[in-house]
Amino acid sequence: MLCVVIDQQALLLEDRVTPSPGPGHVLIATTASGINAADILQRRGHYPAPAGWPVDVPGLELAGHVVAVGPDVDPQWMGRHVCAIVGGGAQASHVLVPADHLLVVPEGVAAAEAGGFAEAFLTAYDALALQAQLRASERVLISGASGGVGTAAVQIARHLGAHVTAVTRSAHHGELRALGADEVCHPDQVSDVAPVDVVLELVGASNLQLVLGRLAPFARVVVIGLGGGNRLDLDLRILMATRATLTGSTLRSRSHEEKSALAQRVREELLPAWATGALRVMIAGTFPLTEPEAAYAFFAQPGKFGKVVLTQAAAP
Amino acid sequence: MLCVVIDQQALLLEDRVTPSPGPGHVLIATTASGINAADILQRRGHYPAPAGWPVDVPGLELAGHVVAVGPDVDPQWMGRHVCAIVGGGAQASHVLVPADHLLVVPEGVAAAEAGGFAEAFLTAYDALALQAQLRASERVLISGASGGVGTAAVQIARHLGAHVTAVTRSAHHGELRALGADEVCHPDQVSDVAPVDVVLELVGASNLQLVLGRLAPFARVVVIGLGGGNRLDLDLRILMATRATLTGSTLRSRSHEEKSALAQRVREELLPAWATGALRVMIAGTFPLTEPEAAYAFFAQPGKFGKVVLTQAAAP
Numbered sequence: 305m306l307c308v309v310i311d312q313q314a315l316l317l318e319d320r321v322t323p324s325p326g327p328g329h330v331l332i333a334t335t336a337s338g339i340n341a342a343d344i345l346q347r348r349g350h351y352p353a354p355a356g357w358p359v360d361v362p363g364l365e366l367a368g369h370v371v372a373v374g375p376d377v378d379p380q381w382m383g384r385h386v387c388a389i390v391g392g393g394a395q396a397s398h399v400l401v402p403a404d405h406l407l408v409v410p411e412g413v414a415a416a417e418a419g420g421f422a423e424a425f426l427t428a429y430d431a432l433a434l435q436a437q438l439r440a441s442e443r444v445l446i447s448g449a450s451g452g453v454g455t456a457a458v459q460i461a462r463h464l465g466a467h468v469t470a471v472t473r474s475a476h477h478g479e480l481r482a483l484g485a486d487e488v489c490h491p492d493q494v495s496d497v498a499p500v501d502v503v504l505e506l507v508g509a510s511n512l513q514l515v516l517g518r519l520a521p522f523a524r525v526v527v528i529g530l531g532g533g534n535r536l537d538l539d540l541r542i543l544m545a546t547r548a549t550l551t552g553s554t555l556r557s558r559s560h561e562e563k564s565a566l567a568q569r570v571r572e573e574l575l576p577a578w579a580t581g582a583l584r585v586m587i588a589g590t591f592p593l594t595e596p597e598a599a600y601a602f603f604a605q606p607g608k609f610g611k612v613v614l615t616q617a618a619a620p
Numbered sequence: 621m622l623c624v625v626i627d628q629q630a631l632l633l634e635d636r637v638t639p640s641p642g643p644g645h646v647l648i649a650t651t652a653s654g655i656n657a658a659d660i661l662q663r664r665g666h667y668p669a670p671a672g673w674p675v676d677v678p679g680l681e682l683a684g685h686v687v688a689v690g691p692d693v694d695p696q697w698m699g700r701h702v703c704a705i706v707g708g709g710a711q712a713s714h715v716l717v718p719a720d721h722l723l724v725v726p727e728g729v730a731a732a733e734a735g736g737f738a739e740a741f742l743t744a745y746d747a748l749a750l751q752a753q754l755r756a757s758e759r760v761l762i763s764g765a766s767g768g769v770g771t772a773a774v775q776i777a778r779h780l781g782a783h784v785t786a787v788t789r790s791a792h793h794g795e796l797r798a799l800g801a802d803e804v805c806h807p808d809q810v811s812d813v814a815p816v817d818v819v820l821e822l823v824g825a826s827n828l829q830l831v832l833g834r835l836a837p838f839a840r841v842v843v844i845g846l847g848g849g850n851r852l853d854l855d856l857r858i859l860m861a862t863r864a865t866l867t868g869s870t871l872r873s874r875s876h877e878e879k880s881a882l883a884q885r886v887r888e889e890l891l892p893a894w895a896t897g898a899l900r901v902m903i904a905g906t907f908p909l910t911e912p913e914a915a916y917a918f919f920a921q922p923g924k925f926g927k928v929v930l931t932q933a934a935a936p
Contacts, residue, residue, distance in 0.1 A: 509856055527856050538852040540825055540843050543868030550866045552859030 307361045308395040308596045308614075310347050315362075315596040322398045324372060329400050330381050331372040336419020337394045337593070338365045338452065339603045339612045341531060342556060346392075347600070353392035354557045363394025363614075364556060366401075367409055367418030377403045385409040389422045389563065391556055395596065395614055404564040407571060410579035417585035420452060420611030424585070425574055427528060427555050428457035428504070430566055433464060433573070435551060436502040436524040440465030443498060445515060448506030448529060449485065450474040452611035455586040457504050458483045463577055469497050471511065476609045483586075494518060505552075508532035519548045527552035586610025623677045624711040624912045624930075626663050631678075631912040638714045640688060645716050646697055647688040652735020653710045653909065654681045654768065655919045655928045657847060658872060662708075663916070669708035670873045679710025679930075680872060682717075683725055683734030693719045701725045705738045705879065707872055711912065711930055720880040723887060726895035733901035736768060736927030740901070741890055743844060743871050744773035744820070746882055749780060749889070751867060752818040752840040756781030759814060761831060764822035764845060765801065766790040768927035771902040773820050774799045779893055785813050787827065792925045799902075810834060824848035835864045843868035902926025 305322040308315055325331045343362040345351035353359050367387035373379055386406045393399055409418040432438045444461045448454045449470035461468045462484030470485035477488040489497065491511055499520035505512045510532035512525070516539065519525070523546055542548065555563075577583040588608035591599035593616040603612040621638040624631055641647045659678040661667035669675050683703035689695055702722045709715055725734040748754045760777045764770045765786035777784045778800030786801035793804040805813065807827055815836035821828045826848035828841070832855065835841070839862055858864065871879070893899040904924035907915035909932040919928040 512856075527859055530856055530860070534856045536852075536854040536856055538854045538866075540828075540846055540850045540852055540868055543843055543866065544846070544870050547867065547869045550854075550859065551863065552856055553863045554860050 305396055305398040310360050310362055313347055317594060323400055325374040325400055327374045327376050328402055329374045330370045330377055330403050332368040332399050332401055333371045334366050334368040334397055334399055335415040336367045336613050336615045337363045338420040338423055339599055340364050340423050357391035358393035361393040361396055365389050365423035366394040366399050367415060387418045387422045389426055397616060402560060405567050407567060416587050416590045416613045416615050419613045420585045420587060424452045424456040424611060426566055426570055427453050428460050429570055429574060431504055431526045431528050432457060432460055435526045438464050438466050438502045442501040443467045444502040445469045445471060445500040446504045447471045447511040449480055450476045450609050453506055455483060455610050458485050459583050474607045479609055509534055509536045512536055516542055519546045521546050523548040525550045588612050590615050621712055621714040626676050626678055629663055633910060639716055641690040641716055643690045643692050644718055645690045646686045646693055646719050648684040648715050648717055649687045650682045650684040650713055650715055651731040652683045653679045653930045654736040654739055655915055656680050656739050673707030674709030677709040677712055681705050681739035682710040682715050683731060703734045703738045705742055713932060718876060721883050723883060732903050732906045732929045732931050736901045736903060736929045740768045740772040740927060742882055742886055743769050744776050745886055745890060747820055747842045747844050748773060748776055751842045754780050754782050754818045758817035759783045760818040761785045761787060761816040762820045763787045763827040765796055766792045766925050767822060769822055771799060771926050774801050775899050790923045795925055825850055825852045828852055832858055835862045837862050839864040841866045904928050906931050
């Protein structure tokens, strides 16, 4: 199988032996693999893969077709078009995935969109619905709204019935409104935003610093991205006055069981809306799996709208 | 009635007209009124009383006897020895209190202890049991453990079955162990503490800064005191790696209904243990209500163990 391999911060292509699925697993012939900020961190030597996952092949999400199943896995998975998050190794022609984590891609969804769904939508759904407990008619502020997770989060928040303020440095204000944002602003304008019940912080300390003065009583702040820095100057009086809670998480290091439970929630809560087109994966650009350096360079540029995805032709 | 009055940061004594209780209220002839850090802040012009409470009479807790009841209040309250939190005005010979907030003082409890119970124990119970959801056998770290809230919190945490680490700059290590602390340490030794599930931060940023590296997965940090500063240098990576949550609150500004609900929880969960002596109010010192300056000066000194309480003889 063909793999993108991190070798001293360079991205190489290697041909490796295609593995066979063990118990509970399937083998997927990949058609698309999204790029995430975690891949950039991993390439730089930070954020290593959790135990049990490929250590030098990046990639946390993929879509493709099931081409082999483990001894105890329902053979009806064979041939299905699926997507999933993985702990690493998604940027390869073949990937082993726990069957519990598979999401069936709705009919008619393009390969690139399927390859960019899992990490973005599971991350955003987990943060908004499960961690922040975002409820209908609450106000949510989403920073970094133009990115892969951001464009997913805007749609999910709207899907949950919230009032959505999308914050972006990009010019994609109209596109964010079209996705369901009620208002769109630059980070410098956050001080004019009405107090918010939930903050999904995808950029990090630089953005969150500006939002701290805009927390409504009992606000919930969930930090899941740190591209804009990790040191927050936090005035604890804000927490005492608002009774806000501040938390953070990553998806990658969670247990098999927790990922399974999250996948089940997403099957129930999001896949029907993905099937109707009410939720869509925004694609900023696609690159062949054989051109990872170009894809990563594009990913690193500001101003994109949506996901960057590595693609390859479906196996015959 | 005799009142302690804040006048341009001085504490004066004034004789004012004793009020009559309106609907839902009782009038208490005070025997004891605890001093809290909030009183010091209010004296300095910060932390004003919430709407509906005396603006210039300090004091958030008291004990005494019911001497009059409002038109719709059960007359059986008359003569009962009770304690309560109030939004302000407790440092006076007579205080109006909502009947919903009254706690019956167990037989045999001394007046000074009753006067120092409500704010400390409601605050600590709310933070530990309701906000942090502290569970049996979890590890809890309590900073500022020698103070009024701290000594209450150590006992409540032990009562809830937790493993208690008490942090204090004082020399009262033996006393804290006697109250139920499993270990006692100076703030400089926090880096040696095993990771904790719950932090009750009573001192503020200076202490919390030291604790941030000791958070267990899913730790809950509740900030309810800021004497040691309010600016926290928070590395957001800690929240993402541990999935800890950080929150804060004050009791004073809460709604009537929320205080009623908290009082009911404390009646059920703590009063039986107070009645048996399993929970006790530690008294660092008592002063006559007529000597508030001396009492506030004593309160401001470090190294005390427990509450400072203003007392007066019971009305005839």
